[in-house]
Amino acid sequence: MSSRTKIKALLESGKTDIDVTVKGWVRTFRNNQFIALNDGSTNNNLQIVVDFENTDPALLKRITTGAALSVSGKLVASLGKGQSVDVKATSIEILGDSDPEKYPLQPKKHSLEFLREIAHLRFRTNTFGAIFRVRNTLSFAIHTFFQERGFVYLHTPVITASDAEGAGETFHVTNFDLANPPKTETGEIDFKQDFFGRATNLTVSGQLEGELGAMALSDIYTFGPTFRAENSNTTRHLAEFWMIEPEMAFYDLKDNADLAEELLKYVIRYALDKNKDDIEFLSQRLLDEEKQKPQQDRSELNLLEKLQFCLDNNFERLTYTEAIEILKESTPNKKKKFQYLIEGWGTDLQSEHERYLVEKHFKKPVILTDYPKEIKSFYMRQNDDGKTVAAMDILFPGIGEIVGGSQREERLDKLEQRMDEIGIPKDELWWYLDTRRYGGCPHAGFGLGFERLVLFVTGMGNIRDVIPFPRFPKNAEF
């Protein structure tokens, strides 16, 4: 084990006059004397005071922004403002040089767009350090929440033959020789043979496999990458994103909504406790950004207040039909009424409608239930009205849909009838239908988009900034 101490631990130790070794990367080097060193354990840099008169000038020249250093010295109470302790260096070793002429990160504020271009280096900025520490905490919080409640973490496959959502937005998985692919009798590429003789794709959701687990283990959850080949260049969509999908036997729609609300509040509170300084930093960053906007466009609450507000209030619950009534009555910007006046009941909500409900009407998270069956997936439980299904979407301020879920159709005849109506081949999902044949029971589950959760908690505006290696159209280099 290295005898090095992490900077966060040093700053929190409250100790002084001890010998320490720290390792990290130079953020700035002022007056040949003060190094701001960061090792990623916290946003707070450690100030290293260099005895420049007794240090080799050639070494001083190599202390540049981005260089990796090992520093040994004494931890002392700081005389400067802004930090409680400094390290008076007795020895400095350069572990890795960084050519200041070429290093793309200068000690100044870079735009998020620029940093997206150099995503391999953006981890080294305060903003991305904070984001990825919060992301880490949230994923740990999710496991903790489910583990404390006796849920079993189930690993569902990434390569699968099913398109769980039936939306056709799948990436093919192929192992055939692209130069010489198998052909059909009519000479086209035979995609039915693309994975050792079987058509397969990357999973869009682990739900169907998750349901198999829940029909024996009672409560399970998945947490893994999912893939959607939608060519959507928005600030809310990725081609590869992580999803948490709990599935619970003997749950109805209300139990499902209760669990989702409890989970969201739990993980937000967890991050606020564990990463308060990072969230405060991100909140301040947002305030600085907001100052550039005209007064009327600035948000009323800062990030910390927004998160707290979410914890302190019950999520509003209403049906899709009730939401449409509200939208019909509302005129969001004086001149223009919502499209619903023309299209009416049965159409899917667009994000502007979702955001109106959450941000303007209720001003808090909303759980919408009982959507028209035509706009939802085949596996959702049909309601007695013959028109709607026991679906739920959770809508968050600034985000729109963060959770999508439902009570599942456990009645074999109803499920088969719906699959026939939509044209989903029953023989391909024989294994799924078996759970309804043998000991099927009421059950429910939902999918939480992990990046949308991280977006909400960090207050960031673009989903590409909350995943280390974003995948979106034409972006997959590293």
Ligand code: 4AD
């Ligand atoms: O609403 P979706 O498509 O639901 C399902 O996949 C269900 N099988 C879940 C279930 O019931 N087990 O996706 C669930 C959530 C969305 O609410 C959203 O937060 C996120 O996944 N999501 C995306 N996140 C980023 N990029 C995309 N392209 C996303 N598509 C969905």
Ligand code: MG
């Ligand atoms: Mg959805």
